[in-house]
Amino acid sequence: MGSRGRQSAAAAELAIVRGGQHPSAPSVGRPKPPAELSPAEAREWRAIVDSRPADYFTREMWGLLISLCQARVSLDYLARVKRALHRKPLAKFNASAYNQISNLQARESRTMRGALAELRRYVAKRGESEGEKRPPWAEDEDEECDTD
Numbered sequence: 490m491g492s493r494g495r496q497s498a499a500a501a502e503l504a505i506v507r508g509g510q511h512p513s514a515p516s517v518g519r520p521k522p523p524a525e526l527s528p529a530e531a532r533e534w535r536a537i538v539d540s541r542p543a544d545y546f547t548r549e550m551w552g553l554l555i556s557l558c559q560a561r562v563s564l565d566y567l568a569r570v571k572r573a574l575h576r577k578p579l580a581k582f583n584a585s586a587y588n589q590i591s592n593l594q595a596r597e598s599r600t601m602r603g604a605l606a607e608l609r610r611y612v613a614k615r616g617e618s619e620g621e622k623r624p625p626w627a628e629d630e631d632e633e634c635d636t637d
Contacts, residue, residue: 519543520551526558529565533558550611553604560601567594 519538522531534554538546546554571590574583 520546520548522558523551523555526555527562529562530555530558533561545612547611547615550608553607553611557601557604557608560597560604563597564594564601567597 522534526534537554537557567590571587571594574587574590577583
């Protein structure tokens with residue numbers, strides 16, 4: 490049975506949970522870029538990982554994060570190639586190459602959007618499993634009310 494009155498500062502300190510993690514739990518830290526990434530992709534990895542809390546990206550998200558970094562670097566490269574085509578005189582403009590680059594950009598954009606959507610789903614699932622479910626009234630917002 491607990492004692493009456495004020496708790497000591499040490500007991501109060503132990504009861505506080507910082508950042509969603511118990512103080513005695515080992516800190517995970519930010520994931521380092523995998524070795525298979527190019528230097529540009531590794532920079533993108535670090536930029537994305539550093540923009541979120543340290544424990545945001547779990548191990549099962551890393552594959553999607555790799556795809557996201559690769560798609561982003563590919564899109565940057567394709568944009569540079571496309572700008573180079575724009576600088577050529579109109580008589581030397583290669584419409585076929587321009588169309589191929591545009592198609593590749595569209596494909597990389599779809600890859601990037603898909604990876605971002607999957608990452609959001611992982612985060613949403615994790616939030617639901619930690620008790621951050623939508624309130625009951627939020628589910629009714631989509632339904633129309635019949636008023637007479």
